[in-house]
Each structure stands twice: as structure tokens, then as C-alpha cells.
Amino acid sequence: MLNLLNHIDGQWLPxxxxxxxxxxxxxxxxxxxxxxxxxxxxxxxxxxxAAERAFTSWSGLTMxxxxxxxxxxxxxxxxxxxxxxxxxxxxxxxxxxxxxxxIDAAAQEMAWQIQEGLRLPGEIVPSAHAGxxxxxxxxxxxxxxxxxPWNFPFNVPARKCTPALICGNTVVFKPASLTPGSGAWxxxxxxxAGLPPGVLNLVTGDxxxxxxxxxxxxxxxxxxxxGSTPVGMGIHRAAAEGxxxxxxxxxxxxxxxxxxxxxLDAAAEATVLGAFACAGQWCTSxxxxxxxxxxxxxxxxxxxxxxxxxxxxxxxxxATSMGPVCGRSxxxxxxxxxxxxxxxxxxxxxxxxxxxxxxxxxGCFIAPTVFTDVDPQMSVARDEIxxxxxxxxxxAGLDEALALANDSDFGLSSSLYTASLASALHFVERSxxxxxxxxxxxxxxxxxxxxxxxxxxxxGTPEAGHGGIDFFTRHQAVYMRHAVx
Numbered sequence: 001m002l003n004l005l006n007h008i009d010g011q012w013l014p015x016x017x018x019x020x021x022x023x024x025x026x027x028x029x030x031x032x033x034x035x036x037x038x039x040x041x042x043x044x045x046x047x048x049x050a051a052e053r054a055f056t057s058w059s060g061l062t063m064x065x066x067x068x069x070x071x072x073x074x075x076x077x078x079x080x081x082x083x084x085x086x087x088x089x090x091x092x093x094x095x096x097x098x099x100x101x102x103i104d105a106a107a108q109e110m111a112w113q114i115q116e117g118l119r120l121p122g123e124i125v126p127s128a129h130a131g132x133x134x135x136x137x138x139x140x141x142x143x144x145x146x147x148x149p150w151n152f153p154f155n156v157p158a159r160k161c162t163p164a165l166i167c168g169n170t171v172v173f174k175p176a177s178l179t180p181g182s183g184a185w186x187x188x189x190x191x192x193a194g195l196p197p198g199v200l201n202l203v204t205g206d207x208x209x210x211x212x213x214x215x216x217x218x219x220x221x222x223x224x225x226x227g228s229t230p231v232g233m234g235i236h237r238a239a240a241e242g243x244x245x246x247x248x249x250x251x252x253x254x255x256x257x258x259x260x261x262x263x264l265d266a267a268a269e270a271t272v273l274g275a276f277a278c279a280g281q282w283c284t285s286x287x288x289x290x291x292x293x294x295x296x297x298x299x300x301x302x303x304x305x306x307x308x309x310x311x312x313x314x315x316x317x318x319a320t321s322m323g324p325v326c327g328r329s330x331x332x333x334x335x336x337x338x339x340x341x342x343x344x345x346x347x348x349x350x351x352x353x354x355x356x357x358x359x360x361x362x363g364c365f366i367a368p369t370v371f372t373d374v375d376p377q378m379s380v381a382r383d384e385i386x387x388x389x390x391x392x393x394x395x396a397g398l399d400e401a402l403a404l405a406n407d408s409d410f411g412l413s414s415s416l417y418t419a420s421l422a423s424a425l426h427f428v429e430r431s432x433x434x435x436x437x438x439x440x441x442x443x444x445x446x447x448x449x450x451x452x453x454x455x456x457x458x459x460g461t462p463e464a465g466h467g468g469i470d471f472f473t474r475h476q477a478v479y480m481r482h483a484v485x
Contacts, residue, residue, distance in 0.1 A: 002034035004180055006043060006204060007187050009050035010197025015039040015205070023180060026093040026324040026331075027314045027363040033090045036180040039205035044172065044213040047201040051143040051170035052219055054198030059140045059168030066166055067114045072193035074110050077103065084185045088154060089315040091179040093324040093364070096316055098278055106158035106186075112447040113159075113468050117166030120469060131483035138473040140168035141221040141245070145214035147207075147235075149226045150326050151281045151386075153179035157186040159447075160224045160247075161200065163468030169222075172201045174214055176227075178327050180204045207231070215239055222472060224463070225249070226283070229384070229410075229456045236459060247460040247471050249452055251384040252283050252412035254442040255405035257427065258299055259398060260292040262417035263439070268302035270415065270441040271390065276310060276368045277443065279325045280388035284413040284435075284443040288381060289392045290401045296394045300349070300372060303392070307350055307368045313360065324364040325387050331364040334387035338369055341380035346391065347373040376404055384410065398423050406432045412453035413442040434458060 003020070005012040015037035025031040037043070058066070077084070081103050088099035120138055127134040144164050148156045153176060164171050175183025187202045203210055215223055215238045222245040225235050229251040239246045256274060258267045274286030291299045315323035325331050331354065338352050351367030366388055374381050374391040381391050395401035398418075405414055415437040416427040424438040434453040437444055445451050445464070452462025461471040 002181060004034045004036040004184055004204065006037050006039060006047070007184070007191070007200075007202040008043070008047045009053075009201065010191070016042050021177065021205070023091060023178065024327070025090050026326050029328060029364070030362050034181050036177070036204040039203045039210050041209060041213045043205075044203050044210055045217065047172045047203050048143055048217055048219050050198040050201055051172055054196060055142055055170045058170055058196060058199045061168070063117055063120065063166070066168065067118055069194055070110065070114050070162060070166060070190070073190040073195065074107050074114075076189040076192045077107055077110070080185070080189060084154060084182070086316070087181045087185060088179070089323075091182055092150060092153060092326050094278055094315050095320050095323050096318070099315070102152060102155045106155040109155065109159045109447045109464065110162045113162040114166055116163070116466070116469050120167070127479065131481055133478075133480045133482055135478050137476050137478060138167070138469070139476050141472060141474060142169065143219050144169045144171055144222040144224065144472060145220050146171055146173045147211055147214060147223065147225045147227065148173070148175055148183060150176035150178035151278065151283070153182035154186055156226050157183055159451075159463055159468070160226075161186070164224070164472040165200065167469060167472045169472050170199050172203060172214060172220075174203055174205075174210050177204065177206070211235075212238075215244070216242065218242060220244055223247070224471065245460070245471065247463065249283065249458050249463060250456060251410055252285070252453060252457050253287050253382065253384055253408045253410040254284055254413040255288040255290050255408075256286045256415040256442055257395075257401045257405055257417065258289065258291040258295065259401070259416070259418040259420070259423060260294045261419040262295070263419070264295060264299050264302055266439065267417035268299060268306055270417070271303055272306040272310075274415075274441045274443050275390040276307070276322050276388050279322055279366070281326060281386055282443050284445065285386075286415070286442045287385065287389065287391065288405070289390060290395050290404050291392060292397060292401065293394045296392070300392055303390070304350055304370060307370060310368055312355055312365055312367065313358070314363070322368065322388065325366055326364070328364060330387065331366060334366055334385055334389065337379065337383065337385045337387070338389060341371055341378060341391075344378045344380070345373070345375070346371040346378055346380050351388070376407060382408065398426065402427060402430055406430070409456045410453065411455035412457035413437070415440060415442045434462060
């Protein structure tokens with residue numbers, strides 16, 4: 001069993017508290033996968049001071065030199081792919097296929113952001129004054145904090161830390177307490193690649209202590225966070241007091257709309273993928289299917305047929321297509337949400353219970369769950385459940401379906417299945433989300449486009465795309481007289 005240490009100023013160190021926290025395998029709660037540090041505020045402050053000391057030399061390197069180090073990190077990441085995946089499976093419960101896919105996506109995110117740094121543009125503009133050169137440049141912010149989630153414990157740190165580092169910032173990184181070893185792997189591969197001490201520091205522990213210091217410490221110049229909406233809103237409020245930039249990626253209640261002219265097999269396949277991959281724990285998971293009434297029953301039959309083919313089990317088994325949810329607290333919250341939906345009158349047509357048979361009794365396994373006869377005001381149609389639960393709602397047509405999809409506090413992702421270009425363009429224009437799709441799953445994203453939501457799903461510059469570099473830099477305008485008029 002691993003005793004996971006903090007990583008501060010290039011050294012793996014125990015916390016000043018001397019205390020550790022156990023991380024349990026969600027597929028078998030009797031198995032402790034690692035013990036990680038219950039860090040104190042002093043540990044966090046030590047990491048921040050290390051990042052401050054490292055900032056001058058790291059930001060003083062050329063962009064090409066920083067890119068070379070980070071590029072070597074991508075090479076190390078790919079060489080350690082199998083080891084990292086085993087940690088993700090043990091900590092998060094993903095299938096091996098899903099874990100390997102996460103690492104591959106992280107490598108793609110890193111490679112794209114490294115090249116984005118090398119492309120980092122300024123702008124030369126005409127000056128109204130003769131003999132004056134007017135232009136802009138981008139500068140790093142300084143020390144930034146990254147607080148990452150447990151659902152993508154390796155990919156999200158790569159997506160957040162890479163643009164911060166390529167631009168010359170130094171980072172203090174707090175991984176989620178459910179998946180500390182996966183976050184530590186990201187630091188380890190960059191250490192192996194030759195990242196200088198203090199440039200990327202890792203501190204584990206409670207959000208109320210470690211996270212709060214990373215939000216309120218005056219040396220922090222920006223915070224990139226992924227997690228729940230209530231926590232994200234609290235961070236945003238606290239950061240505002242210190243005029244600290246925030247990038248908040250929070251909750252979702254993503255809708256996939258199916259019109260009567262849609263390819264129902266493709267729509268059902270995308271719905272099951274979006275609802276039950278990674279046990280429904282993507283930020284962009286499909287939690288609502290809003291279906292035109294003429295095809296709702298046919299669509300539902302196709303979804304249920306595909307759900308019946310899912311193999312639920314331990315993620316390290318090749319036949320498994322869906323693993324456990326990530327921990328006892330998550331399991332209990334999901335089961336409570338299912339019970340509430342049943343009390344409110346939604347019709348449970350599939351799943352709805354914890355799975356114990358076949359060697360699953362010690363884990364956090366929940367059967368893929370589908371509700372029909374869902375009223376738009378029911379909790380199952382409105383609350384983020386973040387688990388393998390799908391609500392199917394009916395709609396008369398495109399306008400009603402769009403209204404239902406937009407009737408949410410959240411605005412992260414949406415999708416429409418249709419054969420009509422006019423319907424597609426109408427939907428894309430009016431869907432109140434940060435990313436939308438046509439004839440594709442709600443979960444699809446690529447590194448070259450921004451990733452972030454609106455409403456209660458996110459605030460600040462989106463991640464990925466050009467947004468990563470934008471968020472972790474500041475603009476500086478320059479006026480230079482080079483000739484006497």
C-alpha cells in the first residue's frame with residue numbers, strides 16, 4: 001500500500017500534522033489503496049512560498065524551453081500509461097478502457113496546450129503618434145492554484161496545469177481526496193521529465209483547510225477549480241475579496257433531445273454512452289433525454305435494450321462496461337436521489353438499486369437506472385445526481401423540447417438528434433449551454449475548443465482551446481517611441 005507524500009519544492013514530504021487519510025477502493029471498500037497526507041495550512045503556505053521562489057527562473061525561460069520540458073512530460077506519461085491507469089481504476093472505479101482513454105486524452109490536452117503556448121500571439125496596432133510602436137504582449141500571472149475533481153483525476157490536472165505552466169506560472173495543485181494517487185502521478189511524470197523544483201507542487205488534504213488556503217492566500221493570483229456548484233460558488237465569493245481570477249467548472253444537468261426524424265438507434269446509443277459511461281460521473285453526462293412524443297416509446301425500448309447489455313463489475317475485469325460510483329458518500333447520495341424520484345411519482349423502468357450479487361457486495365455498485373413519466377419539475381429532472389441515472393421526458397416537438405432543455409439552473413452541455421439542418425441550426429442558436437452537439441453525444445469534447453458552462457455550470461474564462469492560455473496570462477500594452485518625429 002502506498003504512503004503518498006506531498007510534493008513541495010521538488011521533495012516528497014510528509015505533512016506537518018503527521019496525520020494521514022485512507023483512500024478506499026470504491027469497488028471494494030475493504031481495500032485501502034493508499035494513505036495520503038492530512039496537510040495543514042502551514043504545508044500549503046510552504047508550497048506557495050516554494051512556487052514564489054521558482055517563479056522568476058521558470059518564467060524567465062524561453063517558451064521553447066518550457067515547451068521542451070512539458071513535452072518530455074507527455075513522453076513520460078505515455079510510457080507510464082498502464083501504471084497510471086491501474087491507479088485510476090483502483091481509486092475512481094473506472095474500467096481499464098476508460099482509464100486508458102483518460103490518459104490518452106490528457107496527453108492530447110497537454111500536446112495541444114504546449115503548441116498553443118508556442119503560438120502565443122501579441123498584437124501590433126497602428127499608433128496615432130508618429131514614431132511610436134504600439135503592441136501587446138502576454139505575461140504570466142505568478143503563483144496559481146489548481147483544485148481538481150475525482151471524476152477525471154488525471155485528465156483535468158493536465159488540462160489545467162499545462163496552460164498555466166507553459167505560460168510561465170508556477171502551480172500549487174490540490175487533487176481530490178478520493179483520487180490523490182492519480183493526481184500525484186501527474187506531478188510524478190513531470191518531475192521525471194525534469195520540471196524544476198517548486199514549479200509544480202502537490203498538497204493533499206481536506207478542502208476546508210488546504211482548499212481554503214489555496215483560495216485565500218494573498219500570493220495566489222488565479223484559481224482554476226472543477227467540482228460541485230456549491231463549492232465553486234463559495235470559492236468564487238472568497239476569491240473576489242482578494243481580486244483573484246477564477247475559472248470555475250461546476251455542475252450540469254445535460255439534455256439530449258431526440259426529434260421524430262432522428263436515427264433512433266444512434267440516439268439511443270449516444271444516450272446510453274452519455275448516461276452510463278464512467279457510471280454517469282462525467283460533467284457532461286446525459287442525465288435527461290427529451291424525446292418527441294411520436295417516438296418516445298420506441299426510443300425508450302431501444303435505450304432499455306442497450307442498458308440490459310451493460311456488464312457491471314470491477315473495472316480491472318475486461319468484460320466490465322460500467323464500474324462502481326466513486327465512494328460510499330456518492331453511492332448513498334445517488335440512492336437517496338433515486339428514492340426521492342420514486343416518491344415524487346417518476347416511473348422506475350430499470351435499475352434503481354445497489355448491486356451486491358456476483359462479488360459486488362463490498363463495493364459501491366449501482367444498477368444503471370432509467371426513469372420515465374418524468375415531470376419537468378421533479379427533482380430527477382432538475383437536480384444534478386452525478387451517477388448512473390437517466391430521466392426520459394416527452395415533448396411535443398422541437399420548441400417544447402428546447403424549452404425543457406433550457407429550463408435548468410445548469411448550462412454545460414446539450415445535444416440534438418435530428419435529420420433536419422434547420423432544426424439543428426435552430427437548436428444550436430438557442431441552446432443555453434457552453435457546448436452543444438448535433439447527432440453526437442453530450443460528452444464529446446476536443447482540446448482545441450473551449451470547455452466550460454454558463455449559469456450554475458461555470459464562470460470565468462473556459463478551459464481548453466484558447467481559454468487555457470487566456471486565463472493564465474495577463475495582457476500588457478506597450479508604447480515605444482523609436483524615432484523622433
